[in-house]
Amino acid sequence: MEKVLDYIRSHRDAFVEELFEVLRIPSISAQTEHRGDMVRCAEHLAAALVKAGADHAEVMPTEGNPVVFAEKIVDPKAKTVLVYGHYDVMPVDPREEWTTEPFEPVVRDGRIWGRGADDDKGQSFMHIKAFEAMCATGQLPCNVKFMLEGEEEIGSQSLYKFCREQKRLLKSDVILVSDTSMISMDTPSITCGLRGLTYMQVEVTGPDKDLHSGLFGGAVANPANVLARLVASLVDDEGRVTIPGFYDDVRELSAAERRALNKAPFRLADYKRSLHIGDVAGEAGYTTMERTGVRPSLDVNGIWGGYIEEGTKTIIPARASAKISMRLVPNQDFRKIAKLFERYFRAIAPRSVKVDVRFLHGGAPYVSPTDLPAYKAAEKAVEATFGKKPLPFYSGGSIPIVSAFEEILGVKSILLGFGLSRDAIHSPNESFGLDQFQRGIETIPYFYRYFAEM
Amino acid sequence: MEKVLDYIRSHRDAFVEELFEVLRIPSISAQTEHRGDMVRCAEHLAAALVKAGADHAEVMPTEGNPVVFAEKIVDPKAKTVLVYGHYDVMPVDPREEWTTEPFEPVVRDGRIWGRGADDDKGQSFMHIKAFEAMCATGQLPCNVKFMLEGEEEIGSQSLYKFCREQKRLLKSDVILVSDTSMISMDTPSITCGLRGLTYMQVEVTGPDKDLHSGLFGGAVANPANVLARLVASLVDDEGRVTIPGFYDDVRELSAAERRALNKAPFRLADYKRSLHIGDVAGEAGYTTMERTGVRPSLDVNGIWGGYIEEGTKTIIPARASAKISMRLVPNQDFRKIAKLFERYFRAIAPRSVKVDVRFLHGGAPYVSPTDLPAYKAAEKAVEATFGKKPLPFYSGGSIPIVSAFEEILGVKSILLGFGLSRDAIHSPNESFGLDQFQRGIETIPYFYRYFAEM
Incomplete structure (x- = not known):
């Protein structure tokens, strides 16, 4: 593992520079005028995947924006990890509220600022760079496939059909997704539920x-x-x-489930202060954690x-x-x-x-059972780099395609996200901590190792 | 009166052409980018007033858009009519719903199409042309003052101060305003109430x-x-x-007042059809006429x-x-x-x-009593050109400055308007009938004559 980590650490600045190239492409899927940028971004990522070590990478057309597919087969008998991510981003309005230009990324205060810095270019790119580190050091223990789509923010319309038509191509043992958040850098967590x-x-x-x-x-x-x-x-x-x-x-949670869910560290005063709101508001009889997680x-x-x-x-x-x-x-x-x-x-x-x-x-909503071997591998990987066992977490967000993966491909997804709520995804001034980016890249190879060993 | 009417009829086409010049200036008071157009429009009207026969005309600055003031004193002992109008117009959005360009007026189907065709450039311009006809034929029986403002559609902010400061200049016996509508060309009416x-x-x-x-x-x-x-x-x-x-x-109306108000011709089916609505909606217990007129x-x-x-x-x-x-x-x-x-x-x-x-x-709301001599003069003037005694009408619209005229200048206003509901003022595709424009210009000299005689 040392060689992989050395590679990652010695390429730290280069990785950020390479991410910037991706962030500069305004790939807003909701706005038709950016249709050309979608293709440009897909082609850029395909090239980056080949450079990282893929046997081959393709920009595969769909009825909408193309899907970037790449793979590296190290051993037909080894386990296969399918990495899913998306290269499309949210619109940027209200533009006047951005401190710096949304598509001219900068590093300031130890963070990368720009649309897509976290969601999901930053998080997808961590996988490309972790993959590169494992390839470069000869330490890739699994077969790897990448599927990066360009329509997640508008409902992944084309990807459903793509999955139905490409079942063989997408054959894998687990789908690894980094498009979610952790509670905090001090309280790492893995998302086990999505709305x-x-x-x-x-x-x-x-x-x-x-x-x-x-x-x-x-x-x-x-x-x-x-x-x-x-x-x-x-x-x-x-x-x-x-x-x-x-x-x-x-599904109403049992009293025990509700108690477990409410054990995650949460301070209402901090929550209100961080959002500049006078009070929270929501369904009577439920806590804030419940309102966003299970209601x-x-x-x-x-x-x-x-x-x-x-x-x-x-x-x-x-x-x-x-x-x-x-x-x-x-x-x-x-x-x-x-x-x-x-x-x-x-x-x-x-x-x-x-x-x-x-x-x-x-x-559809999605649930990832915490007794799944792949979940256990993710748990151990996070513990290796964060020094703490991550908490299972119910996120209020949605990644509709994730439940479709299970339905169509019959494969469970692991939601190994490194975002934080301060990243302001979907909002003006989206950002991603250099520490999150770095820690994410380092955690991923551990996942591959533990998953290969299980 | 024959000479005045002959003059008006023989200049019919020229008057429309001259109105078009005014309509071409996009004097939208709500949008600061049109500040220059406001001044341009005011200067254009001042020149038109001098050409029509005014002793002098001025573009008088205010804190906002300028006021066009002009006067012709025929006899210091004669009665004085102060004509009020406004040269600012409403914004044009949604622009895509206009059939022709809002500031490129055209005549089609016997109507003038363009922003301000009725409200209030068309109606104000009738007064300039009626004034011209009376001057040109030596038949002006009253002193005349014009006050055309550029902020009516945004609340006439500057005109309140202007009136307070220019009381002497604005001294008059009646204020004549054409910024309202009639029930129809077959059922002429004079507005006696504004909300x-x-x-x-x-x-x-x-x-x-x-x-x-x-x-x-x-x-x-x-x-x-x-x-x-x-x-x-x-x-x-x-x-x-x-x-x-x-x-x-x-003020709740008496049963008798309500009966009188509901006598005006009104057919609910036509009203709904003209607006393409499935049903009317409003305060329970009141008719449509009451809902817009007195509630x-x-x-x-x-x-x-x-x-x-x-x-x-x-x-x-x-x-x-x-x-x-x-x-x-x-x-x-x-x-x-x-x-x-x-x-x-x-x-x-x-x-x-x-x-x-x-x-x-x-x-403030405004009421013009129907027993006022000036109201009687207006009534006779409309009867002379429309062949029918006009009905008193409660309009749902507002001309806030009209009640301020009474408060500041101590002078009542007569709301002698020639608009129709089909003119679609404030909406896309505003228009003004050539017949309305012509009949308005012809009615005004009758008002001057009857008013002078009272």
């Missing part, structure tokens, strides 16, 4: 054009007011989602309608819209939830408006 | 940055969800505004927060905002309503968010 997601868009339409709010105000339903009422109706005063049937399939939620991700520029305009807007997503827990079905949402939203809309409800994307 | 206005902007702030809705969703108050709840709380299921004290000063209302004019672009983004937005305005009726005080709004909005906001409430602008 699912149902993402909807609604539009409320009233008159066929914006109306003068003086001439018509009070007599014509205002779509923005109606939308506010409809959105407000989706959650009650107790923080519970009001959609009939929403909680029907939710479903409903959030408006965006809302818009009418005049939103400087100054005043006295109109009744013709329409108003919202993007609304729900995080789901075992055993909620994201398709069923989408249907329940649509039915309820239509049912509560008044006759004075028309409503349009669209399903944008979704994914 | 007041209180325009607020609210911002709900949660965490100090957008958060990942998976990692935090369910545990942190979402400002967009909270805003929706707060906005929904402002109006109850009966369509009544819930702000405590909101209705305290509302106050509350409308969201704009709402925004979070991710509003293409695709999906899974965030809890750091903040969400809304522009909310209330139309007021006698005897509501717009400043008091602003205070009641702010107090209530703050009171109902949960501790998990911060709220900012700002008053953007306001104005």
Whole structure:
């Protein structure tokens, strides 16, 4: 292991420089104008994988953004690790809140700043560099396959079909994913649960054009007011989602499970301070850890309608819209939830408006049992580099494709993430600690060794 | 009168061409990038007034956009009419909904299409051309003053001070305003009531940055969800505004007044069809005419927060905002309503968010008694050109400065408007009928004659 670690440590600065090249490509999957950047980023990563030691790497077309696939077969009889990551990133707005340019990465205060620094270019790149270190030192104990997609932030639409069509190519013993966080550098953790997601868009339409709010105000339903009422109706005063049937399939934790979950270090005062909020808010009867880990939620991700520029305009807007997503827990079905949402939203809309409800994307919740050999290997690897046994952790986030891997490929995923909540993924000023990046690269080879030995 | 009418009819096409020159100037007062266009438009109108026959015309600076003032004194002992209008226009968004360019006016289907065609460049320009016709034919029976402002659509902020400082200059016997509508060309009407206005902007702030809705969703108050709840709380299921004290000063009409008001021709089916709405909506117990004419209302004019672009983004937005305005009726005080709004909005906001409430602008309701000599003159003038005695009409709109004229200058205004609801003022595809424009120019000289004789 010494040789691998020496290689990693002696290439520390070069690895950061190489990551910067990836971060400079604005591969925002949600915005069609970046279609060319997606291909450019995929090609860049394929080349990086060959340089790192892959037998071959390919940019494989899909109906959407391409998938980067690479592999190195050391021994057909050895175990095979499939590394999954994504090279697409979130949009950057509100851009004016970024301290430095989102696609001109910099190191400041011991951290890498830029869109994708953590999610998931930084974390995916750790795997490429750990792989390079193992290849360069002749210490790769497993076969390795890489599958890096370009649509994770928009629902991995093309990857489902890709997996169904490429089952043989993707054959593996475990899928290794670094797209999650730890509790802290002092309290390492491994994510053993992810929430699912149902993402909807609604539009409320009233008159066929914006109306003068003086001439018509009070007599014509205002779509923005109606939308506010409809959105407000989706959650009650107790923080519970009001959609009939929403909680029907939710697995309720036992008292023992709840106690175990609440043992993870958590200080409400620190949490509130770190977010600059006066108070937390959520479903009555549950702790913050439970609310994000094992309870479903409903959030408006965006809302818009009418005049939103400087100054005043006295109109009744013709329409108003919202993007609304729900995080789901075992055993909620994201398709069923989408249907329940649509039915309820239509049912509560008044006759004075028309409503349009669209399903944008979704994914199932995921659970990674802690008694899995691969989970044990990950646990030992983290303990080797962090000096502490990691806690199992229920994350509130979603990686919809992970549950699909199990369904389609029949392979479990290990969520070995090195993010921290301070990384501000999806927000302006995303960052990734140099220590996280370094520790991540060092931990991965331990995983391969322990996993090969099991 | 024949000579005046002949002049008007023989200059019909030229007047439209001259109006087009005014319409081509994008004098949008709400957007600071059009500051230069405001001055350009004012200078253009001052020149047009001199050309029409004014003794002199000036572009008078204010703290905001300039006021165009012009006058012609025919006899110091004659009555003086002060014409008020505004040369600023509403913003044009959503621009993609315009069939032709908003600032490239065209005539199509007997109508003038373009921003400001009616509100209020078209209607103000009728006065300049009627004035020209009376001057050119030696038939001007009153002294005339023009005051055309550039901030009506943003609350006439500078004009209040201008009026207080220029009382002598603005001395007059009546103020004549064409910035309102008629019921129809077959049912002419004169506006005898205007609603007041209180325009607020609210911002709900949660965490100090957008958060990942998976990692935090369910545990942190979402400002967009909270805003929706707060906005929904402002109006109850009966369509009544819930702000405590909101209705305290509302003058309730007598049964006889309500009967008279509901006599004006109105067909609900036509109204719904013209707006493409499935149903009307408003305060329970009142008719559509009452809801817009004599009852106050509350409308969201704009709402925004979070991710509003293409695709999906899974965030809890750091903040969400809304522009909310209330139309007021006698005897509501717009400043008091602003205070009641702010107090209530703050009171109902949960501790998990911060709220900012700002008053953007306001104005008092206005009533023009129908037994006023100037109102009688207007009534006779409309009857002369439309062949029917006009109905008194309560408009739902607001011209805040009109009640201020009474307060500051001690002069009543006559709201002799020639707009129609189909003109789509404040909306995309604003238009003004050539017949409205022509009939307006012809009606105005009759007003001067009857008013001079009274």
